[in-house]
Amino acid sequence: MSSNWGKAYQKWKTFQNLESSLKLDLDKLKGDNKALEDAFYKELTFGTGGIRGVLGPGTNRMNIYTIRKAVNGLASYLLKNTVNVKDRGVVVAYDSRYMSQEFAVETAKVFGAYGIKTHVFDALRPTPLLSFAVRYLGTVAGIMITASHNPPEYNGLKVYNEDGGQITPDEAKEIIASIKETEDEFTVPVMEKEKLEEDELINWIGKEVDNAYLEQLILISKLDPAEHGKEKGTQIVFTPLHGTANDLVTRGLQQLNFVNVEVVKEQAKPDPEFSTVESPNPEEHQAFKLAIEQGKQTNASILLGTDPDGDRLGVAVKDKTGNYQVLTGNQLGSLLLDYILSHSDSIIRLNARMLKTVVTSELGRAIADSYGVKTIDTLTGFKYIGEKIRQFDSTGETFIFGYEESYGYLISSFARDKDAVQAAMMACEMAYYWEKQGKTLIEALDVLYEKHGYYLEGMSSLTLKGKEGSDQIAAIMDGIRQNPLTEIADFQVEKAEDYLTSERVLHGNLHVKETIGLPKENMLKFVLEKNCWVCLRPSGTEPKIKCYYGVCGESPEDSKQKLASIKETMDKMIDQLIYAK
Structure with missing residues (x-):
């Protein structure tokens, strides 16, 4: 058993008060080292604004303990970086997935232990309402329990700042650092639900926020107001x-x-x-x-x-x-x-x-x-x-x-x-x-x-699960960085943009470089001649690498041919990089 994940597994296995359903699921994995390694080889990390993963026992899984650890770090971050945290509180919404409501309550239990009030919707609500609720209620943050459109076995937690937007990369870095200060997910302080209600540290939200949102929604209409009432x-x-x-x-x-x-x-x-x-x-x-x-x-x-x-x-x-x-x-x-x-x-x-x-x-x-x-x-x-x-x-x-x-x-x-x-x-x-x-x-x-113009776009997505898959995705990006592309499907590369180094290379003159004025991200984009482009980007929340394509042809048929040619070339290239070793 690898010490890299074995220690975490042993810690969970021997924890006396492990939640009963998680204990049963962990017992079922006994002897399956591949499954155990995937569940324990790392901790779920922040991707695009939060954590997302497969439900189950383990540090690399969504469960009440990973939720508690993430919320504990967020609570510490908020107390250090925002004002009137306890009075303004945090708002939490959740979707229809397994454990969503339970995770919402667990979130409130951790905040409650810090004396932070949590506003929790009394039934499931959509993400945009959560974003609106942060602004409407004036809370210091918002949390959405969701895995968006992922398969049923997933759930997740998305964090919103006091503006109602998803947390920025800089905010995420500080929150991640705060989460890492929590060494033991099993010792995170929690306040029981009954005590939360008794001390008024949880507020169940009814239809008030929905109605306020709908009042704003009607205002986006571009129709003449007189036409609103017409059937x-x-x-x-x-x-x-x-x-x-x-x-x-x-x-x-x-x-x-x-x-x-x-x-x-x-x-x-x-x-x-x-x-x-x-x-x-x-x-x-x-x-x-x-x-x-x-x-x-x-x-x-x-x-x-x-x-x-x-x-x-x-x-x-x-x-x-x-x-x-x-x-x-x-x-x-x-x-x-x-x-x-x-x-x-x-x-x-x-x-x-x-x-x-x-x-x-x-x-x-x-x-x-x-x-x-x-x-x-x-x-x-x-x-x-x-x-x-x-x-x-x-x-x-x-x-x-x-x-x-x-x-x-x-x-x-x-x-x-x-x-x-x-x-x-x-x-x-x-x-x-x-x-x-x-x-x-x-x-x-x-x-x-x-x-x-006849613009046409496409996207290929390759899923490579587990630790091995993550390594393969990293190898694909490294392989292309080490061998810069100058041509894709007979289209010359005019600009190569590496968002990880914030560097744009103009291929008309290899000595000309520009700075990309955007945050760093593991993404490569190639701007081609004749209004075409290709972009490679590993997903921040799933074990996927995505390849995006865009063209502009003289006719629908011309665009389809250009897109198909670029897609075929990139698919072959990625296959070669996967099997190169």
């Missing part, structure tokens, strides 16, 4: 994919008087198994199977799908043949951006800023340019968009829209994370607008392509 006959089918967004999305659409909204019955109720889908991810077309069946029955114009914690939105609309086409995140983002800018005052647009990530379609930049709106790129992850919005509060710049290719959108900054509720309402309003013009959203998208 809108657009046929809509919505699936919350067994998650949290059902109530707020349907109530939001009711506020705008959409009268033909149907919810997919089989997926309306929360279900930690997500039993009707292979994956509760609206990025994947299989998630729309039941919505498409229902849409065909009702002749729906638009289908909506939100992920379990309600921060990502997928949309499907009818094409010319009458079949439903699931829009990519880039396509929906481009449509929303054009609709918002075309319905915004020209005076507002002068100082407006559109935010997107470095792996999001360049079509967004082309659209923003056409309206005289400046585009700002951020690193991948909506926390960077939230951080930029916070900077605008002091610079006086106006946030007008933010999005990323992975189905995350934000229209108004009353929330500071991607918001599928806002996006769902705006998507339906947009569909209603184009319907009145005699166009589907597919036809509206074609107008954008004809005007700005």
